[in-house]
Amino acid sequence: MKLPTSPPRPRPIGLIGATLALLRKDLLIEWRTRARLNAIVFFAMATLLMFSFALGPDTRLLEKNAGGYFWLAILFASVLALGESFRVESENACMDGVRLAPADPRAIYLSKALGNALLLIALGLLLLPVMVALYGVQVVMGVVDLGSVLVLGSLALSAPGTVYAAISSNARARDVLLPLLLFPLVIPALLSAAKATTLVLQGDPMNQLGSWLGLLLGFNLIYWGVGFMLFPRIIED
Amino acid sequence: MNKLIKWGLPVVGLGVLAAGWWLGLAWAPPDREMGDVQRIMYVHVPLQWMAMLAMFLNFVMAVSHLLKSKPGWKLDSTAESAAEVGLLLGALGMVTGAIWGRPTWGVYWSWDPRLTSEAIMLVTYTGYLVLRRFVEDPDKRATWSAVVAILGAINLPIVWFSVRWWRSLHQVQSSPKTVDPQMVLPLRVSAIGLLLLTIAMLVYRYRIALAERQAEVALPDALPAAGAPDVHNTPKVA
Numbered sequence: 428m429k430l431p432t433s434p435p436r437p438r439p440i441g442l443i444g445a446t447l448a449l450l451r452k453d454l455l456i457e458w459r460t461r462a463r464l465n466a467i468v469f470f471a472m473a474t475l476l477m478f479s480f481a482l483g484p485d486t487r488l489l490e491k492n493a494g495g496y497f498w499l500a501i502l503f504a505s506v507l508a509l510g511e512s513f514r515v516e517s518e519n520a521c522m523d524g525v526r527l528a529p530a531d532p533r534a535i536y537l538s539k540a541l542g543n544a545l546l547l548i549a550l551g552l553l554l555l556p557v558m559v560a561l562y563g564v565q566v567v568m569g570v571v572d573l574g575s576v577l578v579l580g581s582l583a584l585s586a587p588g589t590v591y592a593a594i595s596s597n598a599r600a601r602d603v604l605l606p607l608l609l610f611p612l613v614i615p616a617l618l619s620a621a622k623a624t625t626l627v628l629q630g631d632p633m634n635q636l637g638s639w640l641g642l643l644l645g646f647n648l649i650y651w652g653v654g655f656m657l658f659p660r661i662i663e664d
Numbered sequence: 665m666n667k668l669i670k671w672g673l674p675v676v677g678l679g680v681l682a683a684g685w686w687l688g689l690a691w692a693p694p695d696r697e698m699g700d701v702q703r704i705m706y707v708h709v710p711l712q713w714m715a716m717l718a719m720f721l722n723f724v725m726a727v728s729h730l731l732k733s734k735p736g737w738k739l740d741s742t743a744e745s746a747a748e749v750g751l752l753l754g755a756l757g758m759v760t761g762a763i764w765g766r767p768t769w770g771v772y773w774s775w776d777p778r779l780t781s782e783a784i785m786l787v788t789y790t791g792y793l794v795l796r797r798f799v800e801d802p803d804k805r806a807t808w809s810a811v812v813a814i815l816g817a818i819n820l821p822i823v824w825f826s827v828r829w830w831r832s833l834h835q836v837q838s839s840p841k842t843v844d845p846q847m848v849l850p851l852r853v854s855a856i857g858l859l860l861l862t863i864a865m866l867v868y869r870y871r872i873a874l875a876e877r878q879a880e881v882a883l884p885d886a887l888p889a890a891g892a893p894d895v896h897n898t899p900k901v902a
Binding site for chain 1: 730780784787788790791792794795798799800804807808810811812814815816818819822
């Protein structure tokens, strides 16, 4: 019988490996409880419903503004999701454990931001049929266009949102702080995502969809880059 | 503080600003299209220039704070004072702009790209200042607010270039070459006067911020922040 002479040496793990491992951990936590997704889905659905109550049953108005309401619902729900993504780490000082693992802080950022974006994409997919039913919209253009708006928009909300959630989860009055910091910053993303969604839903005779998607892409590049660079400074102790 | 800076700078600044405004409001010719309404430019434009300058100073201080090697509170205090002074000037600039917009455009506010991006900028820096109030640890406050300042500063070039990129209601920056010299001079004098006043305000606010930081670090309970015991309300023992 062969006995191992020494315990197996830990394999060095790169940025991508650490990101994927952390993302897997977060998704596993999410999958086992499904608390966060359930909560934000019902919150966003209630928001969509509230818009139709607040504006009265004018189907044409609702259909015309469906893109904007859809993204506002996602934005409001994203504040809950983002706040929660760091709350799981603050219990039992889990963040310290992750840092001691040792995980590269940039991998923590990427995994959290990607996890939040995936959650928002899932939320958007679940909200779409509700929006179609409630507001009577019909998808004129392709599913691919709608999908790319959803993916780019969710990524754009979660990149600065993850940075701010990490900050506000440690500050006093964090429930006020996160929307106060996040909302003004994501106005360009919200504007272009809502506009692009409206174009997808109602047709794009002037061929403007590309420029709005380009704006979203640029927003993503800037804020993913800046967040990636600055995040280590936030969680250092 | 140096007497020259404490008294000389604001007095000279006020004097130059008064001279610039007198030149603009009384001496310069009225605009051909807008008439006397245009004269608010000598107040509005310098305010916005100085607001942008202060916000840019805030950005530079935030980056320097994150890159700095020596410990200290000077960069953070400068960043705080720049954000506050910039927010004040920017808000005043927005109000003067709205006063001008009503007779010229017929509305106080239009959702023009320049106005919208300026409003976003003001809300962003309000968030920055709110964050500063909600973090007790001075070290963390300095680092986190620097990160927020850098993220917010991405909007600054958008504000500045919005009038060129989108060409909507708000006019494009004029070039001194195409404007009557009698209008360029008052604008420049007002801007210099306001610049001196801005520097004076920054220096005053910076000294307060620095003193607050030093008090916080030396004696964590010295400032009447939340969590600190209120000495005036302690129950008296009979």
